[in-house]
Amino acid sequence: MGGYVLRRLWHGFLVVFGVTAIVFVVTRLFGDPVALMLPLSASAEQRAAFAAEIGLDRPLVVQFAWFARDVLTLDFGMSLWQRRPAMEVVFERLPATLLLIGAALGTAMLLAIPLGIAAALRPGGLVDRLVVTLGLVGLSMPQFWLGLLLILVFAVNLRILPTSGSGTPAHLVLPALTLALTPLARLTIMLRSALIEELAKPYVKTARAKGLSAGRVFGVHALRNVLVGFLTLAGWELIVILAGYTVVVETVFAWPGLGLTALQAIQRGDLFLMQAIVFTIAILIVVINIALDVAFKLVDPRISLE
Amino acid sequence: MTAALSPVEPPLLEIDALSVTFDTRAGPVEALRSVSLVVEAGETLGLVGESGCGKSVTAQAVMGLVDVPGRISGGDVRWRGRSLVDPRNARFARSLRGREIGMVFQDPMTSLNPLMPIGAQIGEVLTRHLGLTKAQARARAVDLLAAVGIGAPRTRVDLHPHEMSGGMRQRVMIAMAIACEPALVLADEPTTALDVTVQAQILDLLADLQQRLGIAIVLVSHDLGVVAGLCHRVAVMYAGQVVESAGVEDLFARPAHPYTQGLLRSAPRLDDAPERLVGIEGAPPSLLDPPQGCGFLARCPIGDAACAVPPPARPVGPGRLAACVRPFTPAWGDDRSVIDERAEARR
Known part of the structure; x- marks a missing residue:
């Protein structure tokens, strides 16, 4: 290895x-x-x-x-x-971006797992149809519009969350939610169909024939077998967010991260800052890809890294 | 319960007029139509028939593995007299799976979890049912691997399924099925996916385990040779029904039902001319709209108007049942009418 x-x-x-x-x-x-x-x-x-x-x-x-x-x-x-x-500017702004992406993707992954399972338990049932429909809605929603909508509802009308900026955990909620919705929808729909396919496989019947609890059949047997696909998609979401969506969302919410800085650097013709940002993001994407490959190997012993 | 009052001990497994229906877009498919079978402790029952006749569904129904869109639409499965179909007994039924009833599936390549070491897969039955710790379960898994004839079990216990051959995987499946020393093992086409030489080894292993542990076996197979070698009794299924059941020697010596006769005729023999394979003309009826009378009528050479009424399974000898109005009538006479290529081409 x-x-x-x-x-x-x-x-x-x-x-x-x-x-x-x-x-x-x-x-x-x-x-x-x-x-x-x-x-x-x-x-x-x-x-x-x-x-x-x-x-x-x-x-x-x-x-x-x-x-x-x-x-x-x-x-x-x-x-x-x-x-x-x-580079000093990059290192100063990077943590805010990583915090935002971590909160968004973490939320998406943590919610996608129970939602995907709930839908896969009864394909075609009420929960399943609800999850798939909401998933498609989530996929179709552009983030710049969704962000503005959330600001309007939660910040302007209900006045329970700040409109933009950073500093308190409350500032993180709206941008993280905006950024989380698309990956959440995609991860949920993917996990649902992968699980439905996996549950039809013979080894799941074997597990049930052993008298194992439904939780063990699901959690230990089926879920781990869809994990490689799930992680692949999550890694792809992370890269897409890092290299694009975060610019949009950070701009809408004036979140002082690398995405907003990239936009400002372009507007101000700040060549050197732009180069530093692109270089940093390229490094991050390479590191993410290597980490994913190693994670795949840990999940699935059949994957050969040679 | 009447069974409790009866002086006779109820059989180990009793399938009583069991019906299984699959709800499809085209309508309900009656995969099992009032199937009744009894398995006594320690005996081997062969379940034979062609693809789609309901043999596997029967085994899965016993194990509670009939999934949506399928459902048990009638009848009962009783374990030592107690219903497994009754939803109030769901806990009881689940406690039997893996503990009292083990199951071996057809394809050992896909029936094991690819991501879990085989030792852990065997061990989880033991931790679930016998309350063993992980270390104890692992030690027992090593013993079980040795018992099913896997060499170097101490090192192989940590292998993943993809690191083993098909025959070895099927041995692992058997080790898993017998881990809790069950009273019954359901073997669903356990040798179909294996090489011929490995098939013989697996059958020997099953026979050996049965003699040593006194396990009852239900062997689902389309291979009459496999059944003849291993089983005490045979039930022949056709179109979702049991058409004949008998002791294995009786059945092979004097098949009562025309379908059984046809099956025995069509088994290839060594002295056959190589290009000649004998079949039963026609195909099984659609179970979407099953025939009112005998399911075999359309293919039966001796069927007539009398067969339009469904023939009930009735005793045709000591310990024998057949669902035919004229049992033991040679349906094909002596000449083995053959499907040769010229006849095929003319059609």
Whole structure:
């Protein structure tokens, strides 16, 4: 397993390298960073001086070599907007994002399991039809709209939760709920159909023929067999949230996380901060994928990591 | 209860006019139509018939494994005189499963949980029914693996099913079924999915366990050879009904029901010409709309108007029952009418 993880880390390194290289090339070839970063009123001398200061007057290859060397020491340069190291901004904002995603995905997974089981117990029954219908509703709801709706109901009309910002646990509720709904719906519907399929398998009959309690047949036998599929989808949800949905939800709720910062960095043309954020998210996605593979191996001994 | 008052001890397992219906979109399918069987302690009953005749459903009904859309629509299953179908006895019925009645399924490849070591799968029956600790259950699982002929049980107890062959997995299934020393084992086509050489080993194992432990066995099979070798009595099922039951020697020597005769005729023999396989013409009736009279009438060479009334199973000899108005009449005469390829092609 050790060799496997090492190999995956090498692959992950290539992925991160590729992503950072693409960001580097795109920002320098398809836009003028100097024009983006300096105000319109700046003079030609000022522009040249600034370009020289951040190394933009050198050949692209030299720029990339410097860039790569700095990346290895996690030095992405100064954020032009915040006037401090870009990585410092990332590390400051990352915990808020991880807290939000953890709360959202944790809620989704914890609710999906009982809901999926309840639906799978009697396929076609009242609970099942209710769960599937609500699941489809949840899947069809865009988060920017759902977020605004929740603000309207709970913050403006009922006045029981804050509209936006962070600080208290109450601030976490609405953004986490908004972010949780889509994965919750998808995980529930997936778990339901996987369980229905699993419960029809012969080994479940064997377990029942042994006189085991329904809880054991369900929880120990069937549920563990759908766990790999469930974790795969949950991991995919995590990646999709990290690389996209969290930007939307953090913006709607003014949640001071990495997603909101990414949006602000783009708006302000803060090239170095943008690079640091993309690099961090790429690293996180690689780590998540490796962790998932190891988790699969722990759940299912038939999975070979070689 | 009348059974308690009766001086005669009730049989180990009594299936009494059991009907099982599957509610499908096309309508109710009567998979079992008033099936009655008795299994005495220590005996082996063979349950034979072609696919879809209800043999497996019978075994599953005893085990309480008939699932939606299926349901027990009539009759009773009694264990030592006590109903297993009565919902008030649900706890009792569940306490028997795995404890007094063990079950071996057809496909050992899919009948074991792929994610659980085999020792744990055997052990959980013991912790559930005998209250053993995990360590005790594991030690007992090692003994059971040895008892079913698995070598090096101490190391194999921790293997997962995918690390074992089909024959070994079926041995594990048998170890699981006999773990609590049950009075009855239901073996549902236990050798169908196995290689011929392994089949013989598994049958030997079942016979051996039965002699050593005095377990009664219900052996569900479509293979007459398997049944002949292992069983004391045989019940022949057709279209959801038991058409004949008899001692194994009687049945093979003098089959009473035309369907049994047809089955015996169609068993291939070594001295047959290789290209010739004898069959019973036609197919079983649809159980969606079962025939009013004898289910075999449409395929029976000697059936006539008298068979339009459902023939009740009646005694046709000592310990023999047959559901036919003219038992023991040779239905096919002496010549084995064959389906050869030319006849097939003309159709």
